[in-house]
Amino acid sequence: MSTKFSGVWGxxxxxxxxxxxxxxLRKKGIEPTVLSPCxxxxxxxxxxxxxxxxxxxxxxxxxxxxxxxxxLPAWTASDWVLPVGGKxxxxxxxxxxxxxxxxxxxxxxxxxxxxxxxxxFDSLKNPIPKxxxxxxxxxxxxxxIVVRCEASQYALYxxxxxxxQAEEVYVEKG
Amino acid sequence: MASxxxxxxxxxxxxxRPFREExxxxxxxxxxxxxxxxxxxxxxxxxxxxxxxxxxxFLLVLGFLSALLLGAVSxxxxxxxxxxxxxxxxxxxxxxxxxxxxFWIGIGHAGTLISAVFYLTRAPWRTAIYRSAEAMTVFAxxxxxxxxxxxxxxxxxxxxxxxYPNERYLWVNxxxxxxWDVFAVTTYMSVSIxxxxxxxxxxxxxxxxxxxxxxxxxxxxxxxxxxxxxxxxNHQWVHFMRGYLIFAALATPLVFSVHxxxxxxxxxxxxxxxxxxxFAPYFVAGAIFSGLAMVMTVLIPVRVVFRLEDYISYHVxxxxxxxxxxxxxxxxxxxxxxxxxxxxxxSPYERAVFYxxxxxxxxxxxxxxxxxxxxxxLAFYLMVFCNVIAPIPLWRKKVRNNLVxxxxxxxxxxxxxxxxxxxxxxxxxxxxxxxYNWGEYWPTLVEVGITIGSFGFFFTLFSxxxxxxxxxxxxxxxxxxxxxMRKGHHEH
Numbered sequence: 001m002s003t004k005f006s007g008v009w010g011x012x013x014x015x016x017x018x019x020x021x022x023x024x025l026r027k028k029g030i031e032p033t034v035l036s037p038c039x040x041x042x043x044x045x046x047x048x049x050x051x052x053x054x055x056x057x058x059x060x061x062x063x064x065x066x067x068x069x070x071x072l073p074a075w076t077a078s079d080w081v082l083p084v085g086g087k088x089x090x091x092x093x094x095x096x097x098x099x100x101x102x103x104x105x106x107x108x109x110x111x112x113x114x115x116x117x118x119x120x121f122d123s124l125k126n127p128i129p130k131x132x133x134x135x136x137x138x139x140x141x142x143x144x145i146v147v148r149c150e151a152s153q154y155a156l157y158x159x160x161x162x163x164x165q166a167e168e169v170y171v172e173k174g
Numbered sequence: 175m176a177s178x179x180x181x182x183x184x185x186x187x188x189x190x191r192p193f194r195e196e197x198x199x200x201x202x203x204x205x206x207x208x209x210x211x212x213x214x215x216x217x218x219x220x221x222x223x224x225x226x227x228x229x230x231x232f233l234l235v236l237g238f239l240s241a242l243l244l245g246a247v248s249x250x251x252x253x254x255x256x257x258x259x260x261x262x263x264x265x266x267x268x269x270x271x272x273x274x275x276x277f278w279i280g281i282g283h284a285g286t287l288i289s290a291v292f293y294l295t296r297a298p299w300r301t302a303i304y305r306s307a308e309a310m311t312v313f314a315x316x317x318x319x320x321x322x323x324x325x326x327x328x329x330x331x332x333x334x335x336x337x338y339p340n341e342r343y344l345w346v347n348x349x350x351x352x353x354w355d356v357f358a359v360t361t362y363m364s365v366s367i368x369x370x371x372x373x374x375x376x377x378x379x380x381x382x383x384x385x386x387x388x389x390x391x392x393x394x395x396x397x398x399x400x401x402x403x404x405x406x407x408n409h410q411w412v413h414f415m416r417g418y419l420i421f422a423a424l425a426t427p428l429v430f431s432v433h434x435x436x437x438x439x440x441x442x443x444x445x446x447x448x449x450x451x452x453f454a455p456y457f458v459a460g461a462i463f464s465g466l467a468m469v470m471t472v473l474i475p476v477r478v479v480f481r482l483e484d485y486i487s488y489h490v491x492x493x494x495x496x497x498x499x500x501x502x503x504x505x506x507x508x509x510x511x512x513x514x515x516x517x518x519x520x521s522p523y524e525r526a527v528f529y530x531x532x533x534x535x536x537x538x539x540x541x542x543x544x545x546x547x548x549x550x551x552l553a554f555y556l557m558v559f560c561n562v563i564a565p566i567p568l569w570r571k572k573v574r575n576n577l578v579x580x581x582x583x584x585x586x587x588x589x590x591x592x593x594x595x596x597x598x599x600x601x602x603x604x605x606x607x608x609x610y611n612w613g614e615y616w617p618t619l620v621e622v623g624i625t626i627g628s629f630g631f632f633f634t635l636f637s638x639x640x641x642x643x644x645x646x647x648x649x650x651x652x653x654x655x656x657x658x659m660r661k662g663h664h665e666h
Contacts, residue, residue, distance in 0.1 A: 014660040034408040037213050038376075038652035039415050047408055052416040058424075073348035076337055084349045094349045097435060101357040104424050108365045111424070112372060115417035116402075122409035138406055139383040141213035141658070165660070 005129040006174030007148040008157040010166030011137065015042055018143040021164035022046040025147060025157070033126045035144035043143075057114035058107045065106025069099035129172040142167070205489025206302060209654045216651050220644045221384045223480050227641050238634040245627005248620045249324065257327035259620050266603045266615040271325040274625055276595040277464070278318035278632070279359065279436055280457070283429055284465025285311025286366060289373070290425035299493045301654050302485040305377075305647045306476065306640070307469045308370045313635040314468075315363045317628050322355070324624070351438045358435040365428055369421045371400075376414070376649040379404035433461040440598060446523040447531075447602035450515065456508040463501035463561070464591035466494055467584040472636055474581045476645065485646060488575050495574040498587070499565055505594075506562040523607050531601055553593040553600065560590020 012018040018034065019042050025032050026048065034043055044050065073095045081089055128146045138144050145166075147157045154171050161169045208216065252259055262269045285307040292300040323329040335356045337346045346353045378401035385394035404410060437457035440448040470491070477486040516528035531554045564586040567573040574580060605612050617625075639645065 013658060015657040016659045016661050035406050036408070036411070037380075037406060038649050039411045040653070040657060042657070043408060044412070050408065050412050052413045054413055054416045055420060058420045062424075072337065076345035077348065080343050080345055082347060084347065087349060091349055094354070097354045097431075098348055098357055100427075100431060101354075101361040104428050105361045105364060108368055108421060108424050111417050111420050112368050115413040118413045119410050122413070123403070123405075123407070126407070126409055128405065128407065133405055136383040136387050139380045140217050140387075 004174045005127055005148070005172050006151065007129070007146065008154055008161065008169060008171050009129060009132045009144060009146040010161035010169040011135065012143040012145070012164070012166055013141075014165070015040060015143060017165045018145065019043060019046040021145055021161060021166070024160060024164070025145070028160075030147055030149070030157070033128055033146040033148075035128070035132070035138040035146070037139055037141060037143075052115075052118065054111060054115050054118065058111045061110035061114075062103045062107030066099050066103040068106070069102025070095055072102075073098050129170075131170060131172070206299065206487050206654070207484040208302065208487075208651060209298075209656070211484070211655060212658065213652050213655065216648060216655065217380060217384055219485075220646060220648050221381070221388075223645065224381070224641060224643075231637070231641065235634065235637045238630050238637055241626050241630025242634050243627075243630070244623050245625075245630055248623030248627060252324065252620050252624065253329065257325075259618060261615050261617045261621060263613070263615075265606060265611050265613040266600060268325075268599045268603060269615055270596075270617045270621040270625055271321045273592065273596040273599045274628055275318050275321035275325070276436055276457075276599070277592045278314045278321070278628065279433060280461035280464045280591060280595070281468045281632075282311045282314035282318060282362070282366070282465065283433060283458075283461035284469045285309070285314075286362075286369070286425050286429040287462055287465065288469070289369065290422040290429065293419075293422045294426060297493070298654060299490045301650045302482075302487075302490055302646055303469065303473055303494070304650075305373065306473055306636075306645045307465075308366070308373065309639045309643070309645070310465075310469060310472065310636060311366050312363075312370050313632050313639070314465075315359070315366055316635070317632050319359060319363060320628070320631075322359075351435070351442045354435050355439055358432045362428055362432040365421070365425055369425055372414075372418060372421060373647060374400060374643065375402055375404050376406065377644045377647060378402075379406065380648050381644060430458055433457045440602075445602045445606055446521070447512075447516075447527040447598070450512065452508060452511055452515070456505070456512075459501050459504035459508065460561075460591060460594060463498060463505055464587060466498050466501070467587035467591070470494055470498070470580055470584040471588060472633075474577050474584075476640060478577070480640075482646075485651070491577065491580060492571070492574045495568045495580060498584070499568045502561060502565040502568075502587075509558065509562065527602055527605055530605055531597065553597040556593040557590050557597050560586040561594060564590065 010021075012021070018036075022032060022034060022043065023046050026046070031047075034047065036043055070092075074090045077089050077091075083089065087094075126148075132138075132144060132146055135142075135144065145161060147161075149157055151173065154173075158169050158171060208219075211219075260269060260271070262271075285304070288300050288307040289304040289311075292304070323332045326332065335346065335353070337348075346356075348354075378397050382394050382397035382401045385391070385397055434454035434457065437453035441450060441453040443449060473486055474491075476482065513528050516524040519525075564583050567579065568583060573583075600615055603613075604615060
């Protein structure tokens, strides 16, 4: 996390105050970082329904897992030929089970890795001040809005957050 | 709160009303009072659960540890002496260990069913119980995983089950259901653990900050490791929620596949009583049935001890009981179908096995010397009684609202499902095609000890879980709860 944060952040008791403040900030061209104790669809609506690329990661690695799941038994069966019950050496039906399991396993592992990497990447891209990170009520019952801005805009956004009933507003002079 | 005016005095009438009517249908989820609580209260209730336990808790854990110790000693004897020390012999190559394996895999189904399948179907009553059920899945699958390794007789060579390059270019036989099982169970265990840990991350951040608020810095540091710098930003939530949905979507077919594959361990063989296409749905229904019964077996005491009436409400218990009842009917139907198909097939071997099972021609053990009692015979009648007859009272709402009755019925179902597994595993092997190939099975003390130990292992892990990690998903409880709004009610 960057320690040179410059901007304003505030805490909110009510969800509707938070979403209204987000909407006004977005009208001014600001994409704030919002903290909340749980996921809320109202915040997503206010932020313009942000999307995550995680499904594409799952799809790609699921397909790769499927390929591995079919090709590993096919290759090993061909490497050491072991006729079983008069069935084909490369038998698609029983290998489908391995293909299915490998699809799920690869998709799951890389979904977890992918979302972890994306979260780290986004956190570096959208830093929040140390004081906001250490504000204990965001995990309890308060919402937060972090606005990254220049020193000349501190007053503007401080007023905006206060207008929407922010309980506390802090200015971080990077 | 409902109120009325009597003679100019405002009186609160809500306390005299039945539970369901106390809930404001516009706030939270109907039937789960906790979803009307504010966020801070939910945090506080969960933190309180993890406070220093009552001395009776340690006594309980000691009891489970004793069972685990018995299992460990039995296991040591088994590994030291070898598989000959068990009752397994020709023709009964699969005895208690494979029964235990199938039983515990089945128990492991409920967690993923509740956390993934009911998540996708948006069943709101799952919120309060899914974390515990998920933990149960992880512990049950860990327990189950021990048995095939033990059953090989040389667990130190278990890596032979995995396809790895070796100097003789020998590979596992991917056409064998046993190789499918290795892949199915390891995938299921890996995905269950990842799903469980993923769901825990936001709750660990809550516990980290609550520990800091209460000045418990060591606890905060431990929780911080699992919280992985979680702050609850919109960037984190968007990836987390999408990933969680995908995990649920991946786990849903997995939960149905894993017990289907376990059933094919049997169904792919040509043994009478096993070689049937009904096995996959029959096993999956049985797994859900037994898993949910185990969920109730562990959660009803948790509800009472931690006074979680507002979270694990009668509404939740009712819903679980309804699914138990439904799966009980599927299981009962499957039992009947097995008999019908055995008769309808015209195969004398199938008919013989299904005649032997209820009518005791397989009498193998004598209590008094002249009144033979068959262990598989006992298994059959216990199976039918516990799985088909015992759940019938759950049709009545009055019974579903009686926690003691539900707990007893669920306990019976657990017993019945273990015996169902034994009935499938043992009886078919005892009597296959030719009388020359018939044999008897009676478990040794070592097998009984390891089976008891497996219960000790499972319950020890679960007891530690309920006091070490939040046993309910705090984040999801908050999500289900009414958000704080300055301008009135939130519309779901």
